[in-house]
Amino acid sequence: MYRFARIENVWIKDTFTRWFINKHEVNLAEAERDNISDYAHFNDFFTRALKPQARPISESAIISPVDGVVSQAGRIKDSQILQAKGHHFSLSQLLGGESLERIENGYFATIYLAPKDYHRIHMPIDGKLVSMRYIPGNLFSVNHKTVNKVNGVFARNERLVCLFDTV
Secondary structure, X not given: OOOHHHOOOHHHHHHHHHHHHHHHOOOHHHEOOOOHHHOOOHHHHHOOOEOHHHOOOOOOOOOOOOOXXXXXXXXXXXXXXXXXXXXXXXXXXXXXXXXXXXXXXXXXXXXXXXXXOOOXXXXXXXXXEEEEEEEOOEOOOOOHHHHHHOOXXXXXXXXXXXXXXXX
8 A cells, every 4th residue: 555655647646536535525625735636646645734724723722633533532541541342452562662650540542533534643732752663563444343353453553652741
């Protein structure tokens, strides 16, 4: 998929992008570039920027870091996070062995991004990036069906662990 998503052939990338928009009901009116021909390849479209007024942000609130639906939320207990229907996974595995002291007994939220959603991530509160680490892994879909069947899917998927100082 990596290579396909970066094909620059106009007919291929525009045909696939048009199909994707129709199938997943993507609201292209919110995008800075609302003409699919303006995207170099599908990945450029998939990670599109939005018009500034598309998501007004309150300066006095904690915002969602992504467009999406909260599928799980709760307290971190015994270094475990609930995945779905009683399936838990290790916070240490998810974070790739990062120190857990600061977040033990904290809270978590899992936010599912559907294919139609805006796929950029924003900082939900003010903070400074302290460290960032890439963790290789699978590329399982994280839709409802997969989350209920693949144990530890979030800890098994490719991910980026970012730590921020928010105080």
